[in-house]
Amino acid sequence: xxxxxxxxxxxxxxxxxxxxxxxxxxxxxxxxxxxxxxxxxxxxxxxxxxxxxxxxxxxxxxxxxxxxxxxxxxxxxxxxxxxxxxxxxxxxxxxxxxxxxxxxxxxxxxxxxxxxxxxxxxxxxxxxxxxxxxxxxxxxxxxxxxxxxxxxxxxxxxxxxxxxxxxxxxxxxxxxxxxxxxxxxxxxxxxxxxxxxxxxxxxxxxxxxxxxxxxxxxxxxxxxxxxxxxxx
Amino acid sequence: xxxxxxxxxxxxxxxxxxxxxxxxxxxxxxxxxxxxxxxxxxxxxxxxxxxxxxxxxxxxxxxxxxxxxxxxxxxxxxxxxxxxxxxxxxxxxxxxxxxxxxxxxxxxxxxxxxxxxxxxxxxxxxxxxxxxxxxxxxxxxxxxxxxxxxxxxxxxxxxxxxxxxxxxxxxxxxxxxxxxxxxxxxxxxxxxxxxxxxxxxxxxxxxxxxxxxxxxxxxxxxxxxxxxxxxxxxxxxxxxxxxxxxxxxxxxxxxxxxxxxxxxxxxxxxxxxxxxxxxxxxxxxxxxxxxxxxxxxxxxxxxxxxxxxxxxxxxxxxxxxxxxxxx
Numbered sequence: 001x002x003x004x005x006x007x008x009x010x011x012x013x014x015x016x017x018x019x020x021x022x023x024x025x026x027x028x029x030x031x032x033x034x035x036x037x038x039x040x041x042x043x044x045x046x047x048x049x050x051x052x053x054x055x056x057x058x059x060x061x062x063x064x065x066x067x068x069x070x071x072x073x074x075x076x077x078x079x080x081x082x083x084x085x086x087x088x089x090x091x092x093x094x095x096x097x098x099x100x101x102x103x104x105x106x107x108x109x110x111x112x113x114x115x116x117x118x119x120x121x122x123x124x125x126x127x128x129x130x131x132x133x134x135x136x137x138x139x140x141x142x143x144x145x146x147x148x149x150x151x152x153x154x155x156x157x158x159x160x161x162x163x164x165x166x167x168x169x170x171x172x173x174x175x176x177x178x179x180x181x182x183x184x185x186x187x188x189x190x191x192x193x194x195x196x197x198x199x200x201x202x203x204x205x206x207x208x209x210x211x212x213x214x215x216x217x218x219x220x221x222x223x224x225x226x227x228x229x230x231x232x
Numbered sequence: 233x234x235x236x237x238x239x240x241x242x243x244x245x246x247x248x249x250x251x252x253x254x255x256x257x258x259x260x261x262x263x264x265x266x267x268x269x270x271x272x273x274x275x276x277x278x279x280x281x282x283x284x285x286x287x288x289x290x291x292x293x294x295x296x297x298x299x300x301x302x303x304x305x306x307x308x309x310x311x312x313x314x315x316x317x318x319x320x321x322x323x324x325x326x327x328x329x330x331x332x333x334x335x336x337x338x339x340x341x342x343x344x345x346x347x348x349x350x351x352x353x354x355x356x357x358x359x360x361x362x363x364x365x366x367x368x369x370x371x372x373x374x375x376x377x378x379x380x381x382x383x384x385x386x387x388x389x390x391x392x393x394x395x396x397x398x399x400x401x402x403x404x405x406x407x408x409x410x411x412x413x414x415x416x417x418x419x420x421x422x423x424x425x426x427x428x429x430x431x432x433x434x435x436x437x438x439x440x441x442x443x444x445x446x447x448x449x450x451x452x453x454x455x456x457x458x459x460x461x462x463x464x465x466x467x468x469x470x471x472x473x474x475x476x477x478x479x480x481x482x483x484x485x486x487x488x489x490x491x492x493x494x495x496x497x498x499x500x501x502x503x504x505x506x507x508x509x510x511x512x513x514x515x516x517x518x519x520x521x522x523x524x525x526x527x528x529x530x531x532x533x534x535x536x537x538x539x540x541x542x543x544x545x546x547x548x549x550x551x552x553x554x555x556x557x558x559x
Contacts, residue, residue: 015260015263015264016264034256037256038249038252038253038256039249039252040252041248041251041252041255041256042248042249042251042252042253043248044248044252045247045248045251045252046247046248049248170474
């Protein structure tokens, strides 16, 4: 009997074996967290492009709006097709303006208030569109680690049970259970960390764009208000 | 939220979803590749709190000399002196010089012998022994002169025979184990000399006087391994003894293992299980102890000077000690 004859314990810790050796509950947790991660990244990619598009659209519109072009022409060009963000705001306000002046009974008295209402409604609609599914990121970011921790606790419980069953504390008995258990927490963190980062980034982005929309709404309502007073 | 609703919401961002899935597949595939190439190698060594021997067992083992070699009478020991190289040096000096010098000159022989003896015992314990040594020397000095006076050839032969045991008697007391063979020549004289030195002293065998804990040896004499050597050996074997945890009735799993070592601090032969157990788990515990001994070599903590003590040991593995802590 020499030391060479002693059994050397080699534990396979590839990702697949870690997953397949896990308890059913831990497997479920892992799969759920993986789905969460996929979903989070899908939302994140979607939002990055959405915010990029929105920002470019706003820049284009502001450039067109302040270029000295006639507001009527701009309205005619934009109202023919579905619009978003700042253009939608502009179209909604202009539509209310035109309705008030082009109808038989000129209802100028409450026009200022109506325009502001219409613009605030479209601002909130735009913000809602920008904010959609951001709560998913927040939820995954805050709950992901806990879900992963649940999988870890469960996995460690089952590995302790295997210790009790085999009455052996050798690394071969303990290591796989603990490794797969910790793997659950790792997946939870992998899902949660990008979710939290993206949520914070997108939240500030939405706030900035909403701020910009409100600024434009105030400016445009001031312009329309001057027009109303001049025409009345 | 039903499934179709979820599906419609997923379809809204289908391009992003595909991109996300692609990203995950790439990352997981990369993880599969990199993780597979680096499997965790877990060595079978497991550290467990184990203590090797208790004081009770020590006394039992050292008392269990009955089975040891009985030919050698136990030496009378004054103190536990364990400096072996010193013993050898003194023995050589005593062997060589007396025959030459007793023939030539009378008073000189004792002096050269005295100096090495007095210089070498470094440990403070032996200060007490210096007095005893002084006393026998005058005796020697007195004896040679009368014998030289006759200058008969027959007497010269007698002289040459007599002096050797006397210097050896001086040298013998400090070292317990070595001088045994030499004691056999003039046991009565040595006993007399010892009595003269310290009348109130109690004679005792080495094994019973030894105050330091030892692993016990099959030779019957006390093992005077130093405490640090012993602790180091104990710690090494303790660390390597991979016993199943949570065993009930640990007293069934006390394993005695006989270890024979070479001077190179490696096993001279396969370790033997000396004790017997009835428990079904006993064999596993004994195998674990054997493995611990095999893996523990070389036992670098042992000093070459005390090879006599550790060349043949019985080590007791006691699971009770590992829960209580070391004694």
